[in-house]
Amino acid sequence: MTDPDWRMRELRERIDALDEQIVVLLNERAGCALRIGEIKxxxxxxxxxxxxxxxxxxxxxxxxxxxxxxxxxxxxxxxIIDEARRLEREVQKAHDAGRTEAETDT
Ligand SMILES: O=C(O)C(=O)C[C@]1(C(=O)O)C=C[C@@H](O)C=C1
Structure with missing residues (x-):
């Protein structure tokens, strides 16, 4: 492999590693939004x-x-905020559906 190939490969590996960290952080942030959603x-x-x-x-x-x-x-x-809001709504909807189901059962 030529030198530019190596440098590019190294940088792409760095991007992959950074992307992994970004995904972890995004999910940590989404988890906080979900907890805020519960309080709401x-x-x-x-x-x-x-x-x-x-x-x-x-x-x-x-x-x-x-x-x-x-x-x-x-x-x-x-x-990022759009997705956090969407997630909060999804959980809210699932919760409301569960409640309606429970009310229908009784
Ligand atoms: O802070 C909140 O109330 C959240 O639910 C989090 C968040 C965000 O992702 O930052 C998401 C939706 C709200 O409209 C405002 C902010």
Whole structure:
């Protein structure tokens, strides 16, 4: 293999390793969102919290050190938040369905 082949291979291995860490962190974040979802269910709070979402996006834009620009980081986090919200809704729906089933049973 030529030198560029080796360098590229090394960098791709590094990307794979980083992707593994990113997946772990994304799931840890999703787990926190699910726990927040439980609190919302207990207290009757809506899942969608636009003010908090704005704060999250502003926070990641502020801490971003590049080379991704602020817009790119915010777009990525919009997707991450979308998925967290979707997960919270799924769990909420499953919970509501379980409750309806339990009510029908009695
Ligand atoms: O902080 C919350 O209330 C969450 O549910 C987490 C989160 C997020 O992913 O950051 C998701 C949905 C809400 O609209 C706001 C923020």
């Amino acid at each position: 269910r207990e207290t009757g709070m809506p899942i969608y919290q636009p003010g908090r979402e704005r704060d999250v996006l502003e926070h990641v834009r502020r801490v971003n050190g590049g080379p991704l620009d602020g817009g790119a980081v915010m777009r990525l986090f919009e997707r």
